[in-house]
Amino acid sequence: MALDNLGFSSRAIHAGQEPDPSTGAVIVPIHQVSTFKQDGIGGLRGGYEYSRSANPTRTALEECVAALEGGERGFAFASGLAGEDAVLRALLTPGDHVVVPSDAYGGTYRLFDQVFRPWGVDHSIATVADVDSVRAAMRSNTRMVWVETPTNPLLGIADIEAIAAVAHEAGALFVVDNTFASPYLQTPIALGADVVVHSTTKYAGGHSDVVGGAVVVAPGALTRDGDSVTERIAFHQNAMGAVAGPFDAWLVLRGLKTLAVRMERHCDNAEAVARFLLDHDGVTAVHYPGLPDHPNHDVAARQMKRFGGMVAFRVRGGEDVATKVCAETELWTLGESLGGVESLIEHPGLMTHVSVAGTELEVPSDLIRLSVGIEDVEDLVADLGQALDRLT
Secondary structure, eight states: OOOOGGGGHHHHTTOOOOOOTTTTOOOOOOOOOOBBOOSSOOOBBBBBBBBBTTHHHHHHHHHHHHHHHOOOEEEEEHHHHHHHHHHHHHHHHHHHHHEEEESSSSHHHIIIIIHHHTTTEEEEEEEETTTTHHHHHHOOOEEEEEEEEOOTOOOOOOOOOHHHHHHHHHHOOOEEEETTHHHHHHHGGGGGGGGGETTTTTTTTHHHHHHHHEEHHHHBBTTTSOHHHHHHHHHHHHHHOBOOOOOHHHHHHHHHHHHHHHHHHHHHHHHHHHHHHHHHHTTEEEEESSSSTTTTTHHHHOSSSOOOEEEEEEEEEEEEEEEHHHOOOOEEEEEEEOOOOOOOOOOOOGTTTGGGSSSSSSOOEEEEEOOOOOOOOHHHHHHHHHHHHHHO
16 A cells, blocks of 8 residues: 555554564564674665664654655654754854744754854744744845744744745745644644654653654755755764664654554643633633634644644742642652653743743743643643642
């Protein structure tokens, strides 16, 4: 059967994962090897010579994630930020300008602000939920528009198709961080994105046991100079070397096999948690794109299959109460990261987003972010309820 005709779960389980030809193993082996025997100088078996350049386990992951995102080619990295760094170095040069979101992961903004700005790549901040804000931030030297959707941590929604049109009209590439949605809920390439990035640490891996990143390039994507985006990123992946190791690639590949069923449970639970928070007197605001009063709910409903497993909310009483709520939960684990089977709670202003304190991206001090896991939702709601009732 043609891969393109298969459903999401079938592709997740089979793309890049044919049974091993020598043993018949149905799971891709972990090729824990640094170098490969050559059949004469330059005589490579399957194109493998050194695992920085290519490794069969990593190839399987790259083929799978490309199939899930509808891309021309996928690349697996040692972390999400390693993948982002490779994209930026491959596609930008000093003197270029990038439009970045006003609500973004702190580590991503740190990369733009403290690594690439000193290198000579300038940036402007736009509210990605507002297409006009993105359009107003464009300059004559803008070479890239970068968005997250949903955003981290305020769960803003960018209209991918509309922003793609703005970027392409200006001759800029459009990059979408699809980590929060995962390819199960959203495929940005189908809506006009040129490049999709992921922290595969999150929903793709899904079990809080691996750190990784992925980059997927749209078919035929070209730079303004007419160069292949795929070839540029491939060169930088090999030249810079921040690749996913074989075991890490294997763990992410294993996670992708159950992504569809996990995301359905994440979404079910997140919707229930969001409804509970809406009705609690100690909560002043709930950020979840599945709520009808979310400012871009209609856009999310149009471009997402469901609304995801992330919820953020603000509490009455400010930072002091917010931090105490995070400390008082028992089933919800206080910790950074997201997308695992277990539920996590955190205070973004003092944890994942502390690096943007004092900037335009500073997050509210009374904000709590939830990564809603796949436990019994009644237990999750009860635990949040006891913590909020005690402190608000």
